[in-house]
Amino acid sequence: MPRDILVVEDLHKYFGGIRAVDGVSLRIPERGIVGLIGPNGSGKSTLFNTIAGRYKPDRGRVIFDGVDITGWKPHRIYKLGLVRTFQNPRLWLSLTVFENVLTSGRDQRGESPLRAPLHRLWAGQEMEYARKALDWVRFVQLGRVAASLSSDISGGQMKLTELARALMSRAKMLLLDEPAAGVNPTLAHQIFQNIARLREEYGLTFFIIEHRLEILFDYVDYVYVMHRGRVIAEGKPEEVAENPVVIDVYLGG
Amino acid sequence: MPVGGVVSFILAYLSVAAVYSLLSISMNIEYGWAGIPNFGKAAFIAAGGAAAAIVAAQLGPPLLLGVKGVVPGGLGFFAKYNALLNAYAAHPAATWGVLVLSCIIGGVIAMILGVLFTFPAVRLREDYLAIALLMAAQLVWIVLRVDKQIMGGTFSMVLPSPDFTPVARLLHVPDTVVKVLFLWGLVAVFLYYSEKLMNSPFGRKLRAVRDDEIAAEALGKNVPVSRLQAMMIGSFLAGVAGAIYVLVHLASVNPDYFLPDITFMILAMVLVGGVGNNWGAIAGAMLLALMDRVGYIIGSRLATEYGMLWGGYLYYIVYGLAIIIAIAFRPQGLVPEKPVKTPAWRVYIEETGETPRFLKPIWARLRSLRARRKGKKEG
Numbered sequence: 001m002p003r004d005i006l007v008v009e010d011l012h013k014y015f016g017g018i019r020a021v022d023g024v025s026l027r028i029p030e031r032g033i034v035g036l037i038g039p040n041g042s043g044k045s046t047l048f049n050t051i052a053g054r055y056k057p058d059r060g061r062v063i064f065d066g067v068d069i070t071g072w073k074p075h076r077i078y079k080l081g082l083v084r085t086f087q088n089p090r091l092w093l094s095l096t097v098f099e100n101v102l103t104s105g106r107d108q109r110g111e112s113p114l115r116a117p118l119h120r121l122w123a124g125q126e127m128e129y130a131r132k133a134l135d136w137v138r139f140v141q142l143g144r145v146a147a148s149l150s151s152d153i154s155g156g157q158m159k160l161t162e163l164a165r166a167l168m169s170r171a172k173m174l175l176l177d178e179p180a181a182g183v184n185p186t187l188a189h190q191i192f193q194n195i196a197r198l199r200e201e202y203g204l205t206f207f208i209i210e211h212r213l214e215i216l217f218d219y220v221d222y223v224y225v226m227h228r229g230r231v232i233a234e235g236k237p238e239e240v241a242e243n244p245v246v247i248d249v250y251l252g253g
Numbered sequence: 254m255p256v257g258g259v260v261s262f263i264l265a266y267l268s269v270a271a272v273y274s275l276l277s278i279s280m281n282i283e284y285g286w287a288g289i290p291n292f293g294k295a296a297f298i299a300a301g302g303a304a305a306a307i308v309a310a311q312l313g314p315p316l317l318l319g320v321k322g323v324v325p326g327g328l329g330f331f332a333k334y335n336a337l338l339n340a341y342a343a344h345p346a347a348t349w350g351v352l353v354l355s356c357i358i359g360g361v362i363a364m365i366l367g368v369l370f371t372f373p374a375v376r377l378r379e380d381y382l383a384i385a386l387l388m389a390a391q392l393v394w395i396v397l398r399v400d401k402q403i404m405g406g407t408f409s410m411v412l413p414s415p416d417f418t419p420v421a422r423l424l425h426v427p428d429t430v431v432k433v434l435f436l437w438g439l440v441a442v443f444l445y446y447s448e449k450l451m452n453s454p455f456g457r458k459l460r461a462v463r464d465d466e467i468a469a470e471a472l473g474k475n476v477p478v479s480r481l482q483a484m485m486i487g488s489f490l491a492g493v494a495g496a497i498y499v500l501v502h503l504a505s506v507n508p509d510y511f512l513p514d515i516t517f518m519i520l521a522m523v524l525v526g527g528v529g530n531n532w533g534a535i536a537g538a539m540l541l542a543l544m545d546r547v548g549y550i551i552g553s554r555l556a557t558e559y560g561m562l563w564g565g566y567l568y569y570i571v572y573g574l575a576i577i578i579a580i581a582f583r584p585q586g587l588v589p590e591k592p593v594k595t596p597a598w599r600v601y602i603e604e605t606g607e608t609p610r611f612l613k614p615i616w617a618r619l620r621s622l623r624a625r626r627k628g629k630k631e632g
């Protein structure tokens with residue numbers, strides 16, 4: 001039994017009267033690929049936002065890698081190795097695709113304003129990171145647009161840039177909010193194959209929101225289903241697919 | 254205009270354009286790179302002005318001249334201070350000491366103010382931060398007017414300008430020529446520093462924070478600290494530039510030099526010249542300084558010869574129009590922002606074997622453009 005790398009206990013996040021996340025508890029095992037599904041507005045993205053520190057929870061706890069990170073700022077959570085992507089891509093639009101990925105590297109010496117003017121203090125690390133960034137850009141098949149401004153690429157390419165950016169961070173666990181939205185089914189399958197490969201090669205853990213269940217269910221070991229801010233079902237993909245409650249929610253809306 | 258008039262106009266223009274360039278380079282670090290609309294710029298320039306006044310009257314005499322200093326505002330201040338100015342005039346080296354000390358002290362005070370003013374508001378949205386900074390600058394202006402011990406309150410204080418005569422004699426040119434060369438030398442230093450500073454992972458981090466702060470913090474950047482860093486550097490440079498402004502360019506200081514006018518003038522220079530491009534900041538400063546000078550001459554003619562008193566405010570119209578035209582027709586400015594140049598691109602070129610267009614020198618870009626045009630015509 002692998003240990004649980006992420007534990008969420010009774011998490012609540014309200015927006016005024018809207019109970020976007022209403023008492024969610026879940027566990028993600030290390031090296032797992034776990035799916036999160038649910039109809040529109042069921043609170044999936046809000047759950048990610050609350051785990052990753054964008055929103056402070058109104059109640060509950062988040063424990064990552066044995067550390068209580070409840071209420072931490074996102075940049076500290078990133079440092080521990082939990083990194084997320086956004087449902088609507090949030091790229092740095094004045095930077096190229098290559099630079100978007102490169103900028104996400106951790107502990108860059110040249111980010112200190114005192115060292116920045118003295119290029120030889122960080123040029124070595126910068127070149128090493130540049131090679132890695134280029135590898136990740138190629139890994140998500142964006143080599144052709146690496147030197148394009150990230151404002152000039154398609155929506156699907158933006159999603160892939162988000163993925164490469166998260167991978168560049170050397171995270172232990174990635175929260176991916178619809179990583180294959182806006183890309184064709186062939187490429188979507190490729191993305192999920194790559195995710196499986198990343199788990200094998202680097203031991204990464206994935207928690208993935210995805211609407212296209214027919215693609216998602218081929219790759220995940222476990223699925224949580226959300227509805228109106230709560231987890232209404234969980235289990236292996238084949239169990240969840242046959243769960244009448246889930247079928248009801250998806251058909252009944 | 255006689256020839257002498259034209260030459261002195263050009264020298265005066267080059268001098269003011271250099272000072273504005275220093276200021277717009279520092280504003281560009283905050284606004285252009287980090288996206289902080291620093292509506293309180295005047296306060297940080299004032300820090301340099303205050304440092305110059307304090308050094309000239311109080312710190313400089315014991316340190317540089319070996320006599321007692323005087324505190325402005327007291328009885329008989331002007332008589333004692335005039336004696337000090339005469340003593341400075343007899344010691345050219347001491348005037349340079351005043352400049353160096355004022356730059357250091359002014360820069361440090363400005364940097365401290367930058368932290369104090371920004372820290373409480375750094376987590377707020379940009380527009381709130383801008384308003385907080387504007388109010389802070391007004392506060393500084395009021396303090397400078399009321400507290401007569403800093404720069405004498407509302408009376409102007411004459412300052413001991415650095416003496417250019419020894420160098421001018423050596424080169425057989427007028428003092429003002431040396432002064433202009435000196436100021437542009439400082440612009441070169443500021444430009445060199447900020448180009449080095451920004452073409453680095455630090456510059457990329459600031460752009461990331463500016464472009465999308467939510468993504469920046471999700472990917473490990475400490476957004477408030479990044480903003481503070483930009484403010485500290487920008488304010489330090491503004492403090493240094495402020496000391497140079499009052500000592501070298503104006504040779505006097507008065508709290509009213511640090512009204513919000515100067516903030517928005519410099520903001521206009523950055524907007525017109527190119528947000529996020531250091532060369533653009535200089536281009537904007539040069540262009541608006543020229544419009545300012547010409548506008549001043551035309552405006553005072555209108556006022557004195559035709560009784561059109563609004564002529565004296567022509568420069569407000571000039572700046573307003575410049576901002577509107579820039580935002581409406583060329584929001585990227587005269588010289589648009591360039592990608593951040595670091596050794597990472599060397600790796601890119603090595604590994605892919607192709608040089609991105611924006612890294613090619615300008616002549617190569619023009620050549621390929623012309624070749625493409627020609628190809629189109631023939632095809």
Ligand SMILES: Nc1ncnc2c1ncn2[C@@H]1O[C@H](COP(=O)(O)OP(=O)(O)OP(=O)(O)O)[C@@H](O)[C@H]1O
Nearest residue numbers: 015018020038039040041042043044045046047087
């Ligand atoms: N910042 C916010 N302020 C107010 N309400 C919000 C905010 N973010 C989300 N909500 C609300 O919370 C609820 C859950 O939204 P959320 O985006 O988490 O759903 P989702 O499951 O990700 O949906 P989708 O599948 O469409 O992405 C919705 O009712 C939404 O309107």
Ligand SMILES: [Mg+2]
Nearest residue numbers: 044045046087
């Ligand atoms: Mg969502």
